[in-house]
Structure formats: structure tokens, C-alpha cells
Amino acid sequence: MSDYQWREKVRNVQQSTKEESQVPERAKSLGFGCFTLGMILMSLFLAFFAYGLFTQGQWMFGTVSIVLVVGIGFMVFKLIKAEKLP
Secondary structure (H helix, E strand, C coil): CHHHHHHHHHHHHHHHHHCHHHCCHHHHHHHHHHHHHHHHHHHHHHHHHHHHHHHCCCHHHHHHHHHHHHHHHHHHHHHHHCCCCC
16 A cells, blocks of 8 residues: 555656646755755865965965865855846
């Protein structure tokens, strides 16, 4: 009995991924928020990593880390400011 219920749940999930209108807006915004938070945390980690590299005298790798932080920050900024798709 539970096997049929599981199959029905899997079918419902497959249908909701095929049709955009069935995915709730709250789930979309929650996923986007988690992605944004992860990118911000990764850029903070890279910033601290770059600081550690600079203090150890590794100027080249520190500069590469800073460039990555700036790139990730720019992407997150553009994602947050982008218009919502219909």
C-alpha cells in the first residue's frame, strides 16, 4: 500500500518540475535565498583566505582570491537586482 503512495508522490513531484506554475513562489524564493546566502558565505571565506595569504607574503595568490571575491560579489549583486521572470 505504501509503495503506491510513494509512487504517487514521485509522480506529483515530477509533474511539478515539468510545469512552472505548480512550483510555489515561496519555494522558489527560499531556494534563491539559500543560494545567495551560500555565495555570500563562500565569498567571505575567500576574503579571509586572501587576508591570510597577504599576511603570509603570498601576494599573487591573495590577489587571485580577491579577484574571485569581487567576481562572486558582482554576480550576487546582479542576481539580487535582476528583474523577476514571469
